[in-house]
Amino acid sequence: MTLMLVICLVIGLGAGLLGGLLGISGGIITVPCLVFLFKFYGFPSVNLVQLAIGTSLAAMVFNAISSIIAHHGSGTINWKLVERMLPGLILGCLIGAYLGHLLPSTILQLIFGCFATTLGVYFYFHRKLPDLGSPHLPSTPLLNGLGFGVGAISNILGIGGGTM
Numbered sequence: 001m002t003l004m005l006v007i008c009l010v011i012g013l014g015a016g017l018l019g020g021l022l023g024i025s026g027g028i029i030t031v032p033c034l035v036f037l038f039k040f041y042g043f044p045s046v047n048l049v050q051l052a053i054g055t056s057l058a059a060m061v062f063n064a065i066s067s068i069i070a071h072h073g074s075g076t077i078n079w080k081l082v083e084r085m086l087p088g089l090i091l092g093c094l095i096g097a098y099l100g101h102l103l104p105s106t107i108l109q110l111i112f113g114c115f116a117t118t119l120g121v122y123f124y125f126h127r128k129l130p131d132l133g134s135p136h137l138p139s140t141p142l143l144n145g146l147g148f149g150v151g152a153i154s155n156i157l158g159i160g161g162g163t164m
Contacts, residue, residue, distance in 0.1 A: 011029070015027070022123075026157045027056045029155065032052075032112075033038065034051075034052035034147070047105065049112070053100060053157065053158030054157065064160075081158045085144060085146065092149060092152040092155070096152035096153065097155045099155075100158075108157075150164050
């Protein structure tokens with residue numbers, strides 16, 4: 001059990017370090033590492049990926065709370081935008097969690113692998129977007145739709161929504 005704790009600490013440190021350096025969700029690192037760790041320790045394979053995703057999401061709670069406090073303190077959260085996206089985010093999170101529960105581990109692994117590959121290709125070819133001047137926010141229905149998508153995908157994959 002001590003070895004597993006040490007491995008989890010190393011996974012958390014690695015995910016935090018790489019997430020901070022690359023600006024990605026630590027869940028992209030945490031979920032596959034936890035799947036391997038759980039397999040190594042002989043966890044039942046039926047819900048192995050769901051267990052890794054749920055563990056990753058639970059660990060993110062502390063990171064999210066500390067980030068909200070820090071960013072709110074520095075005035076870098078647009079609370080009006082959050083308010084406009086919140087209904088879609090909440091619904092998306094609920095639907096994503098439900099779908100993640102229903103989908104078999106093999107399908108979740110495939111979805112996660114496709115997303116991680118797409119993310120890698122995006123980062124490889126990413127070019128900075130042009131500055132368009134003052135930001136014009138999309139309509140509230142569009143923001144709710146975007147929030148829904150972010151919430152659903154984040155919960156299905158066990159990653160932070162900031163990646164998207």
